[in-house]
Amino acid sequence: MKRNKILFGLAALVIAFGLIFTASAFKSKTSTKSFTYWQYEPGTMTGIRDASNYTPIAEPVEQPCESGEDLPCVLRVDESIDDEGKLDAYLNNLTTFPSDQDIVDHAIYKKLQD
Template sequence: MKKNKILFGLAALVVAFGLVFSTSAFKARVPVLYQYTSNSSDEADILDIENWQPVDENSPSCGTAGSLVCRFYFDGDMSDLQDYLENPTTTAAQINSNAESTKL
């Protein structure tokens, strides 16, 4: 009987850890607002992580709207954004067309 209690307790712990892991692994990530800090429209510059920084919605605007990305929402941290920018399928045109706001 004592062995059954121990096995039942272990099984309960495994189930509990599994629930904690599964719920934390599937938490919805909140998109982060990133700002393009360069004024260059060159694709290499737009795809360079050094030209991006996270900002909040209360940060000063980029000025006059134009066709160059200013702010861009991305679902991930700076490391994830860098991976996205370095992905061969990512283009500056995609980023510009999906920009939250633009600048001249």
């Protein structure tokens, strides 16, 4: 009888741990990543690596430029890139962007060249 109580207690403990593990294993992991958005103003590729040609904007809900594929319209970058100096260093990082076209490809919205 004592043995049955011990086995029943162990079985209940195993089931409890199993339920806890199952419940925690299937919780969705929400992303807490935040971004900063920069809009490219000129209508040419000249100055694409110059941070002074970008304006910080709120997260766009729709494309703020006429749609195209030639130039970046909006870049989405890590929230730590929150001023012109940091954006300039980011845009001129040749490991991240070996060519100007890589910056265009990175844009979440693109526009036509003038």
